[in-house]
Amino acid sequence: MPEKNKQIKILLLIAVFTIVVALFFVFDLQKYLTLEYLKSSKAFFISSYEKNPILVLGSYFLFYIVITAFSLPGAVWMTLGGGAFFGLFAGTVIVSFASSIGATLAMLIARFLL
Template identity: 40%
Template sequence: MTDPKQTRDSSAARPWRHLPLALIALVAVIGAVTLRDYISFETLAENRAALLALRDQNYLLMAGGFVAAYVTIVAFSLPGAAVASVTGGFLFGLWAGTAFNVIAASLGAIAIFLAARAGLGQTLAAKLDASEGRIRRLRDALRENEISVLLLLRLVPAVPFFVANLLPALVGVGLGNFAWTTALGIIPGALVFTSIGVGVGSVFDRGETPDLSLLWAPQVIGPLLGLAALAALPIVLRAWRARKGV
């Protein structure tokens, strides 16, 4: 069992561990103030011809630049993740665009996860490991159902993306499980955003902006909630077996 005093001493001796998360928070605040009007569908509409020309001239360079920009947006919680996802479909089509969106969003999420785990995550996870009573039972339940909980965080649309990145780091989730559940869990949403981007050119031609309310349409939200229910099934079964003593 981890000694809380050792945890406090370790944290005090290595204050630099908090620097990555502090930097992310600082850049996120600055970005929210300065970039909101620049990373937008209006900007995409104004520059779509230039972006398509760059893609046609050097596809690999454009794809790499797009992924790098998207990783930066996610890693620093900057505004414009939805715009970036739609742009992926606009520039690269449904399948390549979805792949690039999933790769970039996953890498950005992993960056936040590692920053949070290096700082607050280590301290809080150690305290949870040393806890007793109800908190310990909650921790044990989370560990037992780790995969299902991680998938639920990705599949339930009401959970903000940055929360699904930070919370696992703060409760001691392993990097491997976090990485693969993130990549798998964001695929359905990425497909929806990317498909919107595939047809965004005609939307701009009509002088309109993409309608992201499609995400809450029954034909979209229904399958997502169905997948969330499937991910929650192991939790329900374990709880039922524990209650029945099976």
């Protein structure tokens, strides 16, 4: 019986992973992770950050973790955007922690799904 529960958990994790990656491409979200989009939206992101820094930092942090954990394309542009929008110190801290957590989750996904 424990073996069956383990197989169900693995199948559930595979299904969640597949759904997240499929939704990313179905909704064409990769267009938001390009240098052109970052350049065109810089003023909007900076003004949003000035109005509500905690919400913007938290959203960026979680979004970066998801992108890294599911190995979605765009981490380079997220890193550059973090430095451009939040400054050197805050950008470095946020990107370092988010990328570390995301990479850890990616390793756990790979370990338990493969």
